[in-house]
Amino acid sequence: MASNNTVRSIRGRVAVAGIGETTYYKHGGSPEPEFKMALQAILAACADAGIDPREIDGFCSYSNDRNEPSRIAAALGLRDLKLSNMQWGGGGGGGAAAVGMAAAAIVAGFADCVVVFRALAQGQFQRFGAAVPAKTISGDQAFAAPYGVMSPGQRYAMKAMRFMHEYKIERSVLRAISMASYYHAQKNPRAVMYGRPLTEAAYDNSRWIVEPFRLFDCCMENDGAAALVLVPAERARDLAKPPIYLLGAAQGSEYRNAAPGHNAPTYGSASFTTVAPRLYEAAGVSPGDVNVVQSYENFTGGVLMSMVEHGFCQPEDANDFFVLEHLLAPHGKLPLNTSGGNLAECYMHGLELQIEAVRQARGESTAQVPDVEVSMVCSGPMVTPVSSCIFGSEATV
Amino acid sequence: MTATQVFYLPEGLPIPVPEADGLTRPYWEGLRREELWVQRCPQCQTWQWGAEWICHHCLAFDLDWVQVEGKGHIYSWERVWHPVHPALKPRRDPYIAVLVALPQAGNIRMLGNLLGDPQQAVVIGASVEVVFEHHNQAEPPYTLAHWRLV
Numbered sequence: 001m002a003s004n005n006t007v008r009s010i011r012g013r014v015a016v017a018g019i020g021e022t023t024y025y026k027h028g029g030s031p032e033p034e035f036k037m038a039l040q041a042i043l044a045a046c047a048d049a050g051i052d053p054r055e056i057d058g059f060c061s062y063s064n065d066r067n068e069p070s071r072i073a074a075a076l077g078l079r080d081l082k083l084s085n086m087q088w089g090g091g092g093g094g095g096a097a098a099v100g101m102a103a104a105a106i107v108a109g110f111a112d113c114v115v116v117f118r119a120l121a122q123g124q125f126q127r128f129g130a131a132v133p134a135k136t137i138s139g140d141q142a143f144a145a146p147y148g149v150m151s152p153g154q155r156y157a158m159k160a161m162r163f164m165h166e167y168k169i170e171r172s173v174l175r176a177i178s179m180a181s182y183y184h185a186q187k188n189p190r191a192v193m194y195g196r197p198l199t200e201a202a203y204d205n206s207r208w209i210v211e212p213f214r215l216f217d218c219c220m221e222n223d224g225a226a227a228l229v230l231v232p233a234e235r236a237r238d239l240a241k242p243p244i245y246l247l248g249a250a251q252g253s254e255y256r257n258a259a260p261g262h263n264a265p266t267y268g269s270a271s272f273t274t275v276a277p278r279l280y281e282a283a284g285v286s287p288g289d290v291n292v293v294q295s296y297e298n299f300t301g302g303v304l305m306s307m308v309e310h311g312f313c314q315p316e317d318a319n320d321f322f323v324l325e326h327l328l329a330p331h332g333k334l335p336l337n338t339s340g341g342n343l344a345e346c347y348m349h350g351l352e353l354q355i356e357a358v359r360q361a362r363g364e365s366t367a368q369v370p371d372v373e374v375s376m377v378c379s380g381p382m383v384t385p386v387s388s389c390i391f392g393s394e395a396t397v
Numbered sequence: 398m399t400a401t402q403v404f405y406l407p408e409g410l411p412i413p414v415p416e417a418d419g420l421t422r423p424y425w426e427g428l429r430r431e432e433l434w435v436q437r438c439p440q441c442q443t444w445q446w447g448a449e450w451i452c453h454h455c456l457a458f459d460l461d462w463v464q465v466e467g468k469g470h471i472y473s474w475e476r477v478w479h480p481v482h483p484a485l486k487p488r489r490d491p492y493i494a495v496l497v498a499l500p501q502a503g504n505i506r507m508l509g510n511l512l513g514d515p516q517q518a519v520v521i522g523a524s525v526e527v528v529f530e531h532h533n534q535a536e537p538p539y540t541l542a543h544w545r546l547v
Contacts, residue, residue, distance in 0.1 A: 138413065149494050
C-alpha cells in the first residue's frame with residue numbers, strides 16, 4: 001500500500017494563480033462599501049490570473065468576514081458554488097488557515113477554483129481597537145474588561161511582557177521589527193505609510209499604547225479588500241502568471257491555549273509551538289530553506305515570538321538576531337514583512353501578507369529578495385487558533 | 398461605602414455578571430463576600446481556573462468550588478496608557494493590570510489591577526495580596542479583586 005504521507009498531502013498540488021486588492025485606505029477612509037471592495041478585489045485577482053470570474057466555485061475566509069459567499073456568488077452570477085468555508089476563531093490568525101482549507105478542498109475535489117478573501121471597512125462597522133460599548137459583560141471577558149483590559153493590545157501585551165522577561169529581550173528588538181515594516185513600506189506605493197519613513201528617534205519618542213508596546217509597535221486599522229485565487233497546480237500552469245505552489249499549511253492551538261482568564265499554560269507565546277513543526281513537516285522544508293517571511297504584526301512582540309517559534313532563532317539569541325539590517329530586503333539574513341505588512345502597508349487583516357508572499361515567490365515585490373524559492377507567512381500571533389503556510393516557486397515542486 | 402468611594406478605575410466600565418448558564422456564579426458571589434472561590438476537581442485534585450464544566454485533567458464533571466487565600470505573585474503585567482473605552486478617556490494617568498499566579502492553588506492565574514502609583518516600577522515575581530473593591534451602587538452590584546504589593 002502506498003504511504004499515507006503521499007496521499008495525505010497538499011504539497012505542490014494547488015497553486016495561487018491570481019492576487020488582487022483594492023486601494024488601501026486609512027480606517028474609515030474608504031469611499032466604497034465593504035461588499036463592493038470585496039468584489040473589486042476578487043475581480044482583480046481573476047484578472048491577474050487571466051481567468052473568467054465565472055470559473056470561481058468556492059470561497060474561504062476567516063474572522064467572520066461579513067461578505068457571505070452566497071451573496072458574492074449571486075452578485076457575480078456564479079454557476080455552481082461548491083464551497084463556502086469560514087475558519088472558526090482566531091481573528092487574523094485564520095489567514096493561512098483559509099489558504100490551507102482552500103487548498104485542501106481543491107485536493108479533495110470539493111471545488112476547482114477557490115477564492116480566499118478578506119474585506120474590511122472599519123468606518124462602516126466597529127473598529128477592532130475600540131471597546132464595544134456594553135453595560136454588562138460575562139464569560140472570559142468579565143475577568144478582564146472591568147480591569148480595563150479590553151482591546152487586542154491590552155489582551156496580548158502581558159504575553160509579550162512575560163516572554164521579554166523570561167528571555168531578557170531588549171526594546172531594540174521590537175524597534176527593529178517595527179522599523180523593518182516601515183522601511184519596506186517606503187518602497188511600496190500601495191502602502192498607507194508610503195512616504196512616511198520611521199526613524200529610531202521617532203520610534204523611541206512615540207507614545208506608549210500599553211507597555212511594552214509603543215504606538216509604532218501596534219498595527220494600523222484600515223479599509224480595503226484583498227483576494228487570492230487558488231486552482232489545481234496543473235490548471236495554474238496554463239494561466240497568465242507563473243504558479244506559486246502551496247507547499248504546506250498548518251493551523252492550531254497549543255495545549256489549553258484558550259484556558260479562560262489568561263490561564264494558558266504556555267503563556268509567553270505566539271501560539272505557534274505546535275503549529276510550526278507540523279508546517280515544516282508538511283512543506284518538506286526547514287527554517288534554513290526559507291528565503292523571506294511575512295509575519296503578522298498585530299503587535300511587534302508577537303512577531304518576535306512567532307519567529308522564535310518558527311525556528312529562525314533561539315530566544316536567548318533574539319537580541320542579536322533582531323537587528324534592522326538582518327530584517328531588510330534584499331540581502332538581510334531574514335527579510336521580514338517586505339510590503340510593510342500590517343504596520344505600514346495595510347491592516348488587511350493579514351491577507352496582504354499572503355499576497356506579498358506570492359509576489360516574492362513570483363519576483364514581483366517592491367522590495368524583492370533575489371531568487372526566492374520558499375516564501376512563508378505566519379498569521380495572527382497570540383490568538384487561537386493561529387496558522388502559517390509556505391509557498392514555493394516552480395523550483396520547489 | 399459611601400458615594401465618595403474612589404475606585405481604581407472610573408465607573409462606567411462593563412459590569413461583570415455570570416453567564417446565562419451560571420458557570421462562574423460562585424466566583425462572582427464569593428467576591429461580594431470578600432472571598433476568592435475557584436474550581437478544584439474532587440477526583441484528581443486538579444486546580445482549574447477559569448471555570449469550566451469539566452475537569453481538563455481527568456474529565457470528571459461537577460467540579461468542587463473551594464476558597465483560596467488571596468496571596469500570590471506577579472506573573473506578568475502591563476501599563477495601559479491609551480484608553481479604548483469612553484469611561485477611561487477623561488483619565489490622564491495610566492493604569493496597571495497584573496496577572497497574578499496563586500502558588501497555593503496550582504499556580505492558577507487571576508487578572509486584576511495593581512493598586513498604588515500607576516507609574517510605579519512593576520517587578521515580575523513580586524508578592525501581592527488581594528484587595529476587594531465593592532461597587533455597591535452599581536446595578537447589579539458587583540465586587541472586583543485587585544492586588545497590592547505586600
